[in-house]
Amino acid sequence: MAKRRPVGNLLGLAVLTVLVQRPMHPYEMASVLRARGKEQDMRIKWGSLYTVVRNLEKHGLIAAVESNRQGARPERTVYRVTDAGLAEAADWTRELLSVPVSEPSSFEAGLSVLGGLGPDEVVTLLRHRLAALERRVEADRDALERERRELPRLFLVEDEYALAMREAEAAWVRGLLAELAGGTFPDLDGWRAYHETGRMPGHVAEAAERGRATG
Known part of the structure; x- marks a missing residue:
C-alpha cells in the first residue's frame, strides 16, 4: 500500500530529483523539468510548483541556500536538496516501482x-x-x-x-x-x-x- 507522504504531489518528487543535479530556484526547476518532458511522465500542475517547494522546505526535504535579485525581477530563492530529501526521493521511487496502484483511465x-x-x-x-x-x-x-x-x-x-x-x-x-x-x-x-x-x-x-x- 502506498504510504502517506509529507508532500504527496508527484511534482514534489520531480523537484527533489532535479535538485540532485544542482541547487536551483523554482523558475529554473520548472525550466529543466519542462525541457526533460517531465509532464509526459507525471501528472504535473505547474501552477502548484511554488506551493510544493514551500511544503518541501517546511518538511526539511529541501533548504534555501541563497536569495538573489536581477534588476526589477522578484527576488529568487535558490534551494538545495537535503539528506532527508534524498532519502524521501529514494523511498518514493522504490514505492512507485514496487507497489501496483489502480489508476483507471x-x-x-x-x-x-x-x-x-x-x-x-x-x-x-x-x-x-x-x-x-x-x-x-x-x-x-x-x-x-x-x-x-x-x-x-x-x-x-x-x-x-x-x-x-x-x-x-x-x-x-x-x-x-x-x-x-x-x-x-x-x-x-x-x-x-x-x-x-x-x-x-x-x-x-x-x-x-x-x-x-x-x-
Whole structure:
C-alpha cells in the first residue's frame, strides 16, 4: 500500500530529483523539468510548483541556500536538496516501482458505459481510436529510435514502457474490433436489439442490476 507522504504531489518528487543535479530556484526547476518532458511522465500542475517547494522546505526535504535579485525581477530563492530529501526521493521511487496502484483511465471509463451506444457506432469509434493509436505508436517508435542514438537507455525506459502500453492497447482494441465486426462478441444480437427496440434482454438487465463483484 502506498504510504502517506509529507508532500504527496508527484511534482514534489520531480523537484527533489532535479535538485540532485544542482541547487536551483523554482523558475529554473520548472525550466529543466519542462525541457526533460517531465509532464509526459507525471501528472504535473505547474501552477502548484511554488506551493510544493514551500511544503518541501517546511518538511526539511529541501533548504534555501541563497536569495538573489536581477534588476526589477522578484527576488529568487535558490534551494538545495537535503539528506532527508534524498532519502524521501529514494523511498518514493522504490514505492512507485514496487507497489501496483489502480489508476483507471478515461478509456476504461468509456468502456464501462459503452453499452449506452449501439455496437455499430462503437465499432466506428474504436476504429478511429485504433487508427490514432497506430499513428502514435509509429511516431513513438521513430522518436525512440532517434533518442537511442543520443541517450543512454537509463533515460529512455519510461518511453519504452509508454510505447509498450500503447502497443498493448492497440492490440487489445484490434481484438475487440474483430469480435464486434465478426459477430463473435457474446450477446451482440441482444445489444443491437436493445438499441433498436429499447428493451434490454432479461439476463442483461439482471446483470446490470446486480453489478460486478469488486475485490
